[in-house]
Amino acid sequence: MLIHHPCRDDHGRLVPLRRPSSPTPLPTWNQSHAIATATPGCELPLALNGIPLAAWDAAPDSEEKWRRVEGQYEFDEPPFNAPPGLVPAAGVAVQEEDGRIWLVSPSNAYGGYATTLPKGRVEAGASLQASAIREAYEEAGLQVRITGFLADSSRTQSHTRYYLARRVGGNPACMGWESQAVHLVPPALLGQLLTHSNDVPLLRALLRLSAGAATHAETMISQQRSDQQ
Template sequence: MPQLHPCPDDDGNPVVIRMPSTPTALAAWQESARLATVIPGGALPDAINGIPLAPWSTVPDSPAGWAALADRALLEEPPFVLPAGMSAAAGAVIVEDDGRVWLVAPSNRFGGYSATFPKGRTDSGATLHCTAIRETFEEAGLQVQLVAFLADCRRTLTYTRYYIARRIGGTPAAMGWETQAVHLVPIAQLDRVATHHNDFPVIKAAREWIEAHLR
């Protein structure tokens, strides 16, 4: 049965979810070996890994506000060299202390993705840092801090820089209209949930980073 996303699209039109996702039981969020799923406005525990799940009350409302947040991310990273004919984009691999990783399920499998990492194209004048933080909030409802460069990956139409990020606030129940569900996925299950071939290099890099830093 189709459902309406609680958020309209950027033009104010209703978004019909033709094949709604199924949320998991609340207990799954507290068990590091289990995949957990929430739908827009869905039920969640008060916190995961000691960090509250609550709406981000100070979301920037201007490009300058987003840029100010991004300016705090001082990372060692290589130059970003955009291949000819491709658009620049940035995204985040959000890693929890229990080793699980956040994925978003694009509404109606947009672009052929059942699940993927939050990312988006850079707006005019926006930095890669700013884009990664903003897109993560818009698609996953999460407030994050970028902590490391992960990889540059060629995708269908974009060349995307991915960062490792840590969740510092927000709630996935507040996902925007482009997302019909948000998943918290054990690292071993990533390629069974994010099945598009464009994501395989990101998954490989994420596994290597987690093995080096969390194990």
């Protein structure tokens, strides 16, 4: 039986899912070493890492509200210069408190991506950060706040600024029609899902980030032990 996404596309059409994903068992959401997968409308825990998994009912409902969306962060980020012929885009790597990263599986592997980071073109008048926050919501159902810079990446038609972010709300089961699944992935397993050649630089950046965080944690633990002696 053909399954359709519960959300219609931007033209009001049904979106058939030719190879729909399956959700993982509920315990995976609280296992930091496991991949947890949500599908549209699936059952999820009430909260994750102390933050509710609930629909973002107050999400902006106009272009003007999206331009002013909360979660943007003023910091000294690198200049953004899209090469000639490439349109500006924005994406986001949302990291959970347990270290896992949120990824999306585009409906029907659109663009050749089985799994990737939320990303989309920047609408006229919108900032890169506001666009990244919007993509996290529309593609993954998440409400996020920007925390820093990850990388810039060029693809065939776009040049994308990727930010780091944290989840502050939202529900991945409320993903929009562009995604058929949302995954929460441990850093050690990112290479199993971020397999498209365009995502290799982002995978490397995320692995460097994870390695740096692990080193910092080990240093803090060693310092605490030293202080206790």
